[in-house]
Amino acid sequence: MGELAAGIAHEMNQPLSAISNYAQASKRLLQSASQENELKVVAALDKICNQAIRASEVINRLRTFVKKRVTQRELVDLNELIRETVNLAKVDTRILNHEIILELCHHNKPQLIADPVQIQQVLLNLIRNGIDAMEHIKGAPLHIHSQWLSDVMIEVSVIDYGHGIDVETGSSIFNPFFTTKETGMGMGLAVSQTIIHAHGGRIYFGPGRPSGCIFSFSLPAISDSQKDIEK
Ligand SMILES: Nc1ncnc2c1ncn2[C@@H]1O[C@H](COP(=O)(O)OP(=O)(O)OP(=O)(O)O)[C@@H](O)[C@H]1O
Ligand SMILES: [Mg+2]
Incomplete structure (x- = not known):
């Protein structure tokens, strides 16, 4: 959560310090x-207005991610959750342009104590990112694999x-608002990281x-004792 807050603070700081500079110059x-x-x-007042709009857009974009919801941890069947999320x-x-191939731990069914909605959000983000990356490679499959570490x-x-x-892109992908996509928000991985860290992963x-x-x-x-792989 600390990293997410730092990224948001950075993003808000730019328009706010621009507003302050233009206001002082106007005075x-x-x-x-x-x-x-x-x-x-x-002209300076116009710039102040634009920067204030930019700051409020940052807040609005965040609202869609930080919906107020009480986190509810419960016993979750991971394989079932993965199948539901794919649907x-x-x-x-x-x-639909891609085959989704599931390779899930079958017999030794993994059970989580987790907030299923949040874990689903993480998986959805990862699936969407994978599909985005393969947008122009019709027919390329997406694998979802689970294994005991x-x-x-x-x-x-x-x-x-x-x-x-x-390498350069890789160093920024978990930063809030980092995106290389025209219509991306750059919040998917930042939020996913916060959720996974909060669950101890x-x-x-x-x-x-x-x-x-x-x-x-x-x-x-939590596991049973036997393990196998479902193809
Ligand atoms: N599977 C992937 N293949 C290639 N690049 C990826 C992949 N996943 C993430 N990225 C890179 O990481 C960046 C950040 O991803 P993230 O999910 O945080 O934001 P986003 O997908 O751009 O926007 P959104 O907020 O809608 O998720 C992406 O813009 C992309 O450059
Ligand atoms: Mg994304």
Whole structure:
């Protein structure tokens, strides 16, 4: 949550300090009143308005993410949650251009103590990012894989065959409002990271083979004793 707050503070700070600078300049211009200065004050006031709109847009964009909802942790069947989320993701019809391949831990069913809505939000973000990255690669599949990392930790991976992430982009993707997409908000991964950390897990990514990305998160989980893989 600290990183998210720092990113938001940074984003808000820019328009607010611009507003303060333009207001101070206007005050100085008014003190030495002339017709020329009057025009400059009008231009500065326009800039103040624009920057204030920018600041309120940041707040509005945030509102859509930080909906007030009491977090409710409950026992959640992870495989079921993944299947439900894939169905939900189909609302975005672009997903129909791709085969979604599930490779889930089957017999040793992982159970989470988690807020299912939040975990679903993380998965949806990762699925949408994978589909975005493969937008121009019709037919490329998206894999969703789960595996036990230890007796008490499960890992879920979303594997795409898209354009991948270069080193420079990779260093910023978890920052709030960082996006390379025309219509992106850049909040998907920042919010996902906050959710996963709050559940005691980690979220990370690496290169796919031969192309694309693997985004994974780990979470504490309760298990039976037997393990198998469902293909
Ligand atoms: N699977 C992926 N393949 C390639 N790049 C990715 C992938 N996932 C994330 N990225 C990069 O990370 C950036 C940040 O992702 P994030 O989900 O936080 O925001 P976004 O998708 O741009 O917007 P939104 O807020 O709508 O999710 C993306 O703009 C993209 O550049
Ligand atoms: Mg996203």
